[in-house]
Amino acid sequence: MSEPKRASHSSVPATNAKLSAWVDEVARLTKPDRVYWCDGSAEEKTRLTEEAVARGVLLPLNPEKRPGCYLHRSNPTDVARTEHLTFICSREREAAGPNNNWMSPVEAYAKLGRLFDGAMKGRTMYVVPYLMGPAGSQFSKVGIELTDSIYVVLNMRIVTRMGRVALDALGNASDFNRGLHSTLDLDPEKRFICHFPEDNTIWSIGSGYGGNALLGKKCFALRIGSWLGRHEGWLAEHMLILGAEDPQGRTSYVVAAFPSACGKTNFAMMVPPERFKGWKITTIGDDIAWLRIGADGRLWAVNPEAGYFGVAPGTNFKTNPNAMKSIARDTIFTNVALTPDGDVWWEGKDGEPPAELIDWKGRPWKRGSTELAAHPNSRFTAPMTNNPILSPRADDADGVPISAIIFGGRRASTVPVVLQSFTWSHGVYLGATMGSETTAAATGKVGVVRRDPMAMLPFCGYDMGDYFAHWLRIQDRLTNPPPIFLVNWFRKSPDGKFLWPGFGENMRVLEWILARAHGEAGARETVVGAVPRAGDLDLTGLDLPADYLAAAMTVDRDEWRAEVESQGELFGKLDATMPAALRLERQLLQAKL
Numbered sequence: 001m002s003e004p005k006r007a008s009h010s011s012v013p014a015t016n017a018k019l020s021a022w023v024d025e026v027a028r029l030t031k032p033d034r035v036y037w038c039d040g041s042a043e044e045k046t047r048l049t050e051e052a053v054a055r056g057v058l059l060p061l062n063p064e065k066r067p068g069c070y071l072h073r074s075n076p077t078d079v080a081r082t083e084h085l086t087f088i089c090s091r092e093r094e095a096a097g098p099n100n101n102w103m104s105p106v107e108a109y110a111k112l113g114r115l116f117d118g119a120m121k122g123r124t125m126y127v128v129p130y131l132m133g134p135a136g137s138q139f140s141k142v143g144i145e146l147t148d149s150i151y152v153v154l155n156m157r158i159v160t161r162m163g164r165v166a167l168d169a170l171g172n173a174s175d176f177n178r179g180l181h182s183t184l185d186l187d188p189e190k191r192f193i194c195h196f197p198e199d200n201t202i203w204s205i206g207s208g209y210g211g212n213a214l215l216g217k218k219c220f221a222l223r224i225g226s227w228l229g230r231h232e233g234w235l236a237e238h239m240l241i242l243g244a245e246d247p248q249g250r251t252s253y254v255v256a257a258f259p260s261a262c263g264k265t266n267f268a269m270m271v272p273p274e275r276f277k278g279w280k281i282t283t284i285g286d287d288i289a290w291l292r293i294g295a296d297g298r299l300w301a302v303n304p305e306a307g308y309f310g311v312a313p314g315t316n317f318k319t320n321p322n323a324m325k326s327i328a329r330d331t332i333f334t335n336v337a338l339t340p341d342g343d344v345w346w347e348g349k350d351g352e353p354p355a356e357l358i359d360w361k362g363r364p365w366k367r368g369s370t371e372l373a374a375h376p377n378s379r380f381t382a383p384m385t386n387n388p389i390l391s392p393r394a395d396d397a398d399g400v401p402i403s404a405i406i407f408g409g410r411r412a413s414t415v416p417v418v419l420q421s422f423t424w425s426h427g428v429y430l431g432a433t434m435g436s437e438t439t440a441a442a443t444g445k446v447g448v449v450r451r452d453p454m455a456m457l458p459f460c461g462y463d464m465g466d467y468f469a470h471w472l473r474i475q476d477r478l479t480n481p482p483p484i485f486l487v488n489w490f491r492k493s494p495d496g497k498f499l500w501p502g503f504g505e506n507m508r509v510l511e512w513i514l515a516r517a518h519g520e521a522g523a524r525e526t527v528v529g530a531v532p533r534a535g536d537l538d539l540t541g542l543d544l545p546a547d548y549l550a551a552a553m554t555v556d557r558d559e560w561r562a563e564v565e566s567q568g569e570l571f572g573k574l575d576a577t578m579p580a581a582l583r584l585e586r587q588l589l590q591a592k593l
């Protein structure tokens, strides 16, 4: 068998012997026609984009309406993360914990190895070096993704710092994440997303969907990242990072964790209401935070990503004007609808739907159709530099110091709009037990809570109980631990009306959170934590009936008794490793109630 040829354009020589050896080894297995090393240059982007268009992978949009933008339609069976096909392949099953699917590394390498054998015949294998985190930062880590998908290459180019910058950061070191990806034939029966944390390796096959195939994101930055963080003493979290500058010119930074599709991108790009005119919100990241303890004993954060992979439906100039501006150019849209004039559309975009569209599957669609024009998980991939409120510190190698940690669920009842924990371990307990309530429409049964600890359930690369213990241990090294808050924008009245307006009005809650963090605001203590008293939240100009706010802030003992009871399922599932401190937090609350 002859060695695969290097593509003639390939301008990045492999100066790292370990890297070259691994690329050659993978090429011998996958047998591509060509191996192409990406350099991340603008010239390369143009060339690969032209190739993707020629191959029908990308469809150019109207250059007047959406300059530099393209539409991709995925295989209809490949539109979301596939948690049931996602595995942690640690040597010991116990290390993966009951929160993960587990496969032995021997079995996984053998099983996927058979699928990867010859998978790239007739295709190009792209070598995608990428850097997670700012260049020159002690937070940052290098990954190399070998993929046969040009769509993946072009998306990785947006969501990570891709190409030469990553090879420069790597130098001769061998501690890079080894990612191997092939779309194969997109057969869901041959789809596996396997993580080998002890080898810093990811093998993903059979899917081109972002969360399964852009290996830097969920696979490396969260699943492998959380494992590395545990061993190296830091945290990889499913959190946005934002900066808030007050009218006096003081900027504070917060991180916030919400489950997928609960408005993280909106919160990260929030526009404060009129009353908060002197305030300025800036975005560092909208999905992932890497947190370390600084020499000053404070918690510091970077966003490992360089772009946004956001949910399109529901995004409009009212819910998120900054996202709309971020996707005005140089954006890849996936599975949205196409307008007759070459623009994009989705349910919940501004204005009336056009009379006619081409739907996400490429079929003609007419207004009034009972079918959705855009897939509900249709996405935009946009560079963070497009964001008009991007923080000037988004590229700061040191990251930013964190003043408050926010956890948020989607709860129709029980959880008030905002709650401050008493202590770090109580805050970890609130984060560990956070969840989202299903609605009657979705399940036929109201009040079923799906626990999603710290919004990390699908992303924690090891045992969740050990993860809580790691969070608890972090406090020992923080001389100045940021206070922890629980928020809930989704509380409803008994007749199903939202009690809090959400979106930009969340600024009112953020202001209180920051004032608490700086010791500048009052609160009322309840059995579950501190809540703002009447007058502590600035409600000027807010058109909200007084009884709504009171109801939104209520801590109801009966509801909390039921809540603590229902947490039993989580504590039971994680029984083997649940830290004693969290059991005690639960017992203490039970006793108080």
Ligand code: OXD
Pocket: 081, 211, 259, 260, 261, 287, 309
């Ligand atoms: C997610 C995402 O699924 O960010 O959480 O794509």
Ligand code: MN
Pocket: 238, 260, 287
């Ligand atoms: Mn996410």
